[in-house]
Each structure stands twice: as structure tokens, then as C-alpha cells.
Amino acid sequence: MSTKSTNNTLLILVILLCLVVTALGYYTYGFHSEVQAREAQLAEEKERVVQQLEEELSNYNALLEEKNALKTNLQQAQTRLKQLKKTLTSNKITRTTVQKLQIEIRRLRREREFFSTQNDSLQLETKRLATLQEETQKALELVTKSQDSIQKSNKELSERLMQGARLTISNLAARGVIQRNSGKFANTSRANRAEMIQVCFTINENKLTQEGNKTFYVQVSYKNKVIGVQRYEDWPDGTTIIYNTKTTIPYNQEAYTICELVLPIQKMNGGDYTINVYHDQELLISTELGLK
Structure with missing residues (x-):
């Protein structure tokens, strides 16, 4: 068990x-x-x-x-x-x-x-600034073009005013003359009779020209040589003018007529004589006189 x-x-x-x-x-x-x-x-x-x-x-x-x-x-x-x-x-x-x-x-x-x-955000701001810069550049270019246009217009206007203010001469006439005993002058086209050359011209009216004294030079040359008594004057631009007569007038923006007499040193020869009128270092008008 x-x-x-x-x-x-x-x-x-x-x-x-x-x-x-x-x-x-x-x-x-x-x-x-x-x-x-x-x-x-x-x-x-x-x-x-x-x-x-x-x-x-x-x-x-x-x-x-x-x-x-x-x-x-x-x-x-x-x-x-x-x-x-x-x-x-x-x-x-x-x-x-x-x-x-x-x-x-x-x-x-x-x-x-x-x-x-x-x-x-920086990219968006950069893009915005780039767009703004581009717009500003375009606006600046437009302003620059506008300024250039204005400057050009002002320059053209100034040039026109300067051109408009320039004195002009008309009715330039040159003739051979003899002086009578009475003091009056008679014209002649014959070189052997001419005693002198009379030069007359009119300074035209110009309301844009500044009033004041204005000087004019008459130069008579024969065969590229100044006749008679030669006078010299140096101009501000460094050039020298040879002239016969010099006349200063009180210009008041109205027409003014000048007549000058240029006397030769000796008897004048037949041929063509060149008459020039200068003002402010500039040739204003020219003509020729033919004597027989």
C-alpha cells in the first residue's frame, strides 16, 4: 500500500x-x-x-x-x-x-x-523690391527723357532767342563817289574819277536785342587786300580784324542807318571791290562794287 x-x-x-x-x-x-x-x-x-x-x-x-x-x-x-x-x-x-x-x-x-x-517672405520682399526698382528705373528713365526733352527744348528756344536777338543788316549799298565843291556827293562808276567809296546800310529793328551801344566795322578790299588806311583790332576770340571804318551807335531796338566814306590812299583801279560789314566778331552782310 x-x-x-x-x-x-x-x-x-x-x-x-x-x-x-x-x-x-x-x-x-x-x-x-x-x-x-x-x-x-x-x-x-x-x-x-x-x-x-x-x-x-x-x-x-x-x-x-x-x-x-x-x-x-x-x-x-x-x-x-x-x-x-x-x-x-x-x-x-x-x-x-x-x-x-x-x-x-x-x-x-x-x-x-x-x-x-x-x-x-524674403523672396517675396526681394521680388517686390525688384519690381519697385524696375518701376522706379522706368520712372527715372521717363523723367530723364522728359528732362532731356525739356533741356533740348530750352536749348532750342535759347538758340532761337539768340538767333532772334541777333542784329541784322539790310539795304547795303556801295558806290563810287566824288565830292563837289558844294560838299555834295555825286555817284560815279569810273574808277579814275572816284575819290572814295560810300557805304550805307540799315541796322534793322529788333525788339529782342538788348539796347545799348553797338559797334560796326566796314571793310573794303580789292583783290583780297584792304584798301586805304588799314586799322587793326584784336577780338576776344583771338582773331584780328583789319577794317577801314568803325562806328558805334546807341541802339534802341529801332532801325538805324549808317553811311561811311572809305578813302583810298591812291587812285582806284577798275575792277570789283568787296564790301563787308562786321559786328560782334561776325560777318553780317557782304556785297560787291564794280568800277570801270
Whole structure:
């Protein structure tokens, strides 16, 4: 009876031991499977973090190439991303480390988005300023053209006024004359009888010309040589005029007639004589006199 009881006890112990071993094996298998699953999940998360880091690095690289104004901040963030990526290569990776890395990635992503928004604003402002500069340049060109046009018009008007203010001469007449005993002059076309050449001309009325003393020079030449007494005067432009008579009148913007007598030193020869009238270093009028 005692032997049967002992066998039963042993059987029970064996059964319990088998159950314990089976349970332990099952637990060990379950724990090992859970560890493997967690390791696989951690590897997946690690891979996902690596991909996120790669994506952010790519984004930052693109920003660095495009956004020079934010280059320093972007480079610092890029350096941080590289450090995070280097951390992932360590064998001592835990879930806490992965979570910290994900938090850091999100922070860096927000910074990149902020930089990108800032740069977009800068680009818009730059575009606006470029447009404004272009509009200002166009307006400046229009103003410059307008000023050039006004200056040109003013110059043309000034030139016209100067031209309009210039004195002019008309009715230039030259004749050979002899003086009677009575003092009166008689015309002659014969060189051997002519005692002198009388030159008359009219200074025309001009309301644009400034009033004041005006000087006129009469020059009579024969075969390119001034006849009679030759007088010289240096003009402000450095030239010298050789003339026969010089007359200054008080010009008051009204017509004024002048007559001059040019006496030869010797008997006059037959031929053509050239008569010139000058004023303000300018030849105003010219004519010829032919004597036989």
C-alpha cells in the first residue's frame, strides 16, 4: 500500500515537473519572441528615423543651396542632423534614444519650415523690391527723357532767342563817289574819277536785342587786300580784324542807318571791290562794287 502511494506521488511530481518545464519553455519562447518583436520594431523605428534624418538632411541641403540669407542657421541645423545620424550608428540604441531623436527631428523640421517661411517672405520682399526698382528705373528713365526733352527744348528756344536777338543788316549799298565843291556827293562808276567809296546800310529793328551801344566795322578790299588806311583790332576770340571804318551807335531796338566814306590812299583801279560789314566778331552782310 505504501509502495503504491509513493508511486502516485512520484507520478504527480513528474507531471507537475513536465507542466513546469512546458510552462517555462512556453514563457521562454514567448519572451524570446517578444524580444525579437521589440528588436524588430526598434529596428523599424531606427530605419524610419534614419529615413527622416535623410529627408531632413536633403531638405536642408536644398535650402542651403537656395537660401543664402539664412545660410548660417541652416548650416548649424544641418550639422546637428549629421550628429543625430551619427548617433544612430551606435550599438547602444534604446527606445528612449529613438524617442529623443524623433523629438529632435521634429524640432529641426519646425526650424526648417520656419526658415523656409522666412526665406519665402524674403523672396517675396526681394521680388517686390525688384519690381519697385524696375518701376522706379522706368520712372527715372521717363523723367530723364522728359528732362532731356525739356533741356533740348530750352536749348532750342535759347538758340532761337539768340538767333532772334541777333542784329541784322539790310539795304547795303556801295558806290563810287566824288565830292563837289558844294560838299555834295555825286555817284560815279569810273574808277579814275572816284575819290572814295560810300557805304550805307540799315541796322534793322529788333525788339529782342538788348539796347545799348553797338559797334560796326566796314571793310573794303580789292583783290583780297584792304584798301586805304588799314586799322587793326584784336577780338576776344583771338582773331584780328583789319577794317577801314568803325562806328558805334546807341541802339534802341529801332532801325538805324549808317553811311561811311572809305578813302583810298591812291587812285582806284577798275575792277570789283568787296564790301563787308562786321559786328560782334561776325560777318553780317557782304556785297560787291564794280568800277570801270
